[in-house]
Every structure is written in structure tokens, then in C-alpha cells.
């Protein structure tokens with residue numbers, strides 16, 4: 001039951017009594033799930049602290065370096081900690097990796113040579129990779145350097161097309177890219193276990209092929225990461241899960257030493273590799289963010305499950321549903337109309353700690369074939385471990401939302417989204 005103080009607090013924050021009552025029901029049903037999530041967070045918290053202790057993290061490592069950044073002890077320790085958390089030989093964790101897309105671009109271009117082929121056995125990769133690979137022609141793409149791309153779609157039930165994959169693993173295939181998260185598609189997100197099965201199958205046929213996982217949105221959702229089930233490389237963004245909301249910029253590449261080094265030679269320069277790259281003072285927030293990440297991810301997961309529960313009860317279709325296992329932090333809700341999608345995003349925005357007073361509007365974002373609306377009131381621009389939502393304004397009018405640095409903020413954002421739909425008379429309670 002809500003205490004009167006809490007009720008009054010929500011009401012003073014723009015939530016009406018009907019919406020508050022509706023959104024307070026059903027929370028008991030989620031308690032068991034939340035306990036499981038807490039256990040994963042607890043395990044991952046120990047994993048992160050252990051890596052920090054074993055690498056003798058100390059405040060000397062928080063010092064800023066400038067210029068070339070030779071002998072940056074903080075950077076070297078940060079990378080050793082990432083390698084230990086992901087159980088890999090090596091890691092490249094840098095503010096110079098300016099986003100997840102950039103990290104993926106560096107991992108790919110550092111490890112591929114003209115004539116090599118990339119295979120995606122899990123369907124179309126994330127939108128921004130179309131430009132990187134050259135699936136849609138673009139200047140500087142891998143395709144312009146003579147690197148080819150092929151793909152095998154998932155079967156209609158979400159399963160792997162084993163025969164198709166076997167067929168596609170031709171001699172020139174040098175790297176297999178596996179995207180863990182569904183991203184903004186409606187395919188299922190892959191569990192680490194399924195990724196492991198896929199990698200075993202591929203390695204049996206072609207032990208020499210590099211298996212790379214795009215791990216965006218998946219870190220710390222499970223107690224194991226894809227690098228523990230055979231992935232040679234794992235890549236992600238620090239303004240998503242592993243940055244814990246504190247990393248102001250950055251990406252990571254973890255995996256086999258040779259492949260991480262190849263990426264480093266591409267990021268800096270051949271012959272220089274990992275030895276250079278000043279950290280300019282961001283090592284402390286990268287480390288502190290990693291320290292908080294298991295807890296932050298657990299809050300985001302609780303928010304996603306809570307949203308699934310609420311919108312399910314309101315009669316909307318949600319993916320995943322409130323009972324399914326989760327393998328990333330993204331929640332999709334299909335709201336069936338443009339006005340409902342806009343109201344939802346207005347609610348997420350109105351609940352933000354930053355820019356709560358602005359109203360998101362759909363606009364013709366470059367790279368999309370329809371208007372897109374985005375809600376984000378974030379401390380770090382574009383950070384999607386912070387509570388954020390976006391939706392293309394086209395049927396079936398699905399909004400994708402994720403994040404929340406704390407469970408209570410995610411909860412408030414979701415309640416506010418219901419409030420906005422309710423006020424616009426788009427739903428009845």
C-alpha cells in the first residue's frame with residue numbers, strides 16, 4: 001500500500017489519483033522477478049569489485065593525462081578491469097571510442113582486410129551499422145575497401161537458420177557479427193546461452209572465423225557475458241549499460257589479445273596501438289560508472305518489466321511481456337496510434353530530472369524514412385541508460401523505451417506516461 005506521504009508526493013508531481021491507483025496495483029506480482037534481478041545485480045556487483053581489487057585500483061589511477069598519454073596508469077588499469085569483468089585476454093576502453101557505432105566500426109575495420117567477408121547470422125544489424133558496413137552505400141564504408149557482407153535471417157519463430165548459416169559460411173567469411181539485443185526491431189533478443197550455441201556451431205565448421213558480439217544494451221543483464229561462451233570480441237557503448245550513467249563518453253572492445261590489438265591499431269595508428277591516448281580526466285567516471293552499472297542495469301530492468309505489466313493490463317501489446325525472461329533492457333510497447341505514441345513520450349520527458357519542461361515533437365530525423373519522436377531528459381547527451389524513449393511515427397506505432405538510472409525514476413516515468421495518455425483521453429482506467 002502507498003503511504004499518504006508517497007501518494008501526496010506523486011500527486012504533487014502531476015500524477016492523478018486514478019492513474020496512481022492503477023499503477024500501484026500489480027506491483028506485488030512483480031516481487032519475485034525483482035528478487036531475481038537483484039540477485040543478478042548482487043553477483044555482478046561482486047564481479048566488478050573483485051576486478052577492481054585484483055587490479056589494485058587506487059586513486060592515483062584517477063589522475064588526468066594529456067597529450068600523447070604515454071604510460072597512462074589509469075587507462076591501463078581500467079582496461080585490465082574490463083578484461084577481468086568480461087573474462088578476456090585484453091580490452092580497449094577509451095573516450096576516443098566516441099560511441100557504440102564507432103567501437104563496432106573500429107573492431108570491424110581493424111580486423112578485416114580487402115577480400116574478407118562479414119556474415120550476420122541473426123538478420124539485419126542495427127541501423128547505424130548499415131552505413132559502416134555499406135549495406136546502404138556510404139562514403140568510407142567497409143564495402144568501399146572491398147569487404148563484403150552477407151546475412152542469414154532468423155526463422156519466423158526467432159530460431160537460427162542452421163542450414164542457411166552453414167551454407168553462408170563460405171571460405172572468404174572472416175568475421176561473424178552477432179547482435180545480442182533486438183535493438184529497435186521486433187525480433188527476440190538473444191540470451192547469452194543462445195549466443196553460445198550459435199558460436200559453437202560456427203566454430204565447429206570454421207574454427208578460424210572471428211565471432212564478434214554487438215553487446216549493446218545487454219551488459220550485466222545476465223551473470224555471464226558473451227565472451228564467456230566463446231565470443232572472440234565483444235563491443236559496446238559506455239553511454240549505455242556499462243557506463244552506469246556516469247561515463248560521459250566512450251566505447252569498449254574486449255576479447256582475444258590479437259583482435260583487440262588489431263582494433264587499437266585502427267583506432268590510433270599502426271605501430272602505436274594501445275600505447276597512446278590521453279584520458280583527460282575521464283577515467284574516474286568510467287570506473288565509478290562501471291562500479292554502479294550492475295545496480296543501474298537492475299533498475300532499468302525493473303522499469304522495463306513494470307512498464308510491460310502496466311501496458312499489458314491496459315490492453316496493449318508489449319515485447320517482451322511481463323513474464324518472459326529478459327536479455328536486454330529495451331521494452332517495446334505498441335500503442336496503435338500516433339497520438340498515443342506522442343503522449344507516451346511526453347510523459348517520459350515530463351518525468352525527467354533534466355529538460356522536464358520541454359515538449360518532444362516528431363521530426364524528420366536524418367536516416368529515417370518517417371518522422372521520429374524522442375524523449376530524453378538526460379545528464380549525458382544521448383545516453384540511453386538514462387530513461388529515454390523513441391518511436392518512429394508509423395504503424396503499428398510502437399514506442400521503444402529503455403533505461404532509468406534508478407528504478408524509482410523509471411517507475412515515475414512510466415506512471416507519467418500513463419498519466420499523459422489518460423489526460424489526452426487515449427485510454428480509460
Ligand SMILES: *Cc1c(COP(=O)(O)O)cnc(C)c1O
Nearest residue numbers: 099100101126181183214216237
Ligand atoms: C545503440 C546500439 C548501437 C550503436 O551505439 P551508439 O552508441 O548509438 O552509436 C549498436 N548496436 C546496438 C544493438 C545498439 O543498441
